[in-house]
Amino acid sequence: MLEPAQENPYPDSHVLGEGPEPHPQLRPVLGLIGRWHGRGSGEYPTLEHGFRYEQEITFAHDGRPFLCYTSRAWLVDGSGKALRPAGRETGWWRILPDASVEATLAHPTGIVETYVGRVSGTEIEMETETVGLTPRAKEVTGMRRRYVLQDGELTIVQEMAAVGQPMHHHLQARLLRREG
Numbered sequence: 001m002l003e004p005a006q007e008n009p010y011p012d013s014h015v016l017g018e019g020p021e022p023h024p025q026l027r028p029v030l031g032l033i034g035r036w037h038g039r040g041s042g043e044y045p046t047l048e049h050g051f052r053y054e055q056e057i058t059f060a061h062d063g064r065p066f067l068c069y070t071s072r073a074w075l076v077d078g079s080g081k082a083l084r085p086a087g088r089e090t091g092w093w094r095i096l097p098d099a100s101v102e103a104t105l106a107h108p109t110g111i112v113e114t115y116v117g118r119v120s121g122t123e124i125e126m127e128t129e130t131v132g133l134t135p136r137a138k139e140v141t142g143m144r145r146r147y148v149l150q151d152g153e154l155t156i157v158q159e160m161a162a163v164g165q166p167m168h169h170h171l172q173a174r175l176l177r178r179e180g
Helices: 024-032
Strands: 034-042 051-060 066-076 082-095 100-107 111-120 123-133 140-150 153-162 168-178
Touching: 024 066, 024 082, 024 140, 034 153, 051 082, 051 168, 100 123, 111 140
Parallel strands: none
Antiparallel strands: 034 051, 034 168, 051 066, 066 082, 082 100, 100 111, 111 123, 123 140, 140 153, 153 168
């Protein structure tokens, strides 16, 4: 007979002051921990028109020196009405003692990216080190991301090299922290 398993004694926390104490190496990115929601816009040379989207991001931790990262986005029309699901990714940001960042992100579209970067004050910049693709995934050869946390607002700018195009501006969003 199988005994019931205990409740997870090491839950993730996205609320500072609840759950485990953040690892000291997370100090440079403590302001990211939480749930974020906002709007953005996107474009790319291979697209006929730009687009608008909403996005929610969660940064959580379990007391170790990395962040659990999840992001979901959906397209919206000019009035803000939801049209359909869009980008989704999940992964891990490892914060090292020298405030450098190593991140691994996976997308349901068959793309896995590893990033290296740096935390500098309220900004984080990172660029892909490698991009792995499943056999039928869209060709992506590189990405750059910049996160800026200022006055309670998280701004994200993303550039992409894909489908034969060089690195080009792709996404920009402004998000606000959500409670709980």
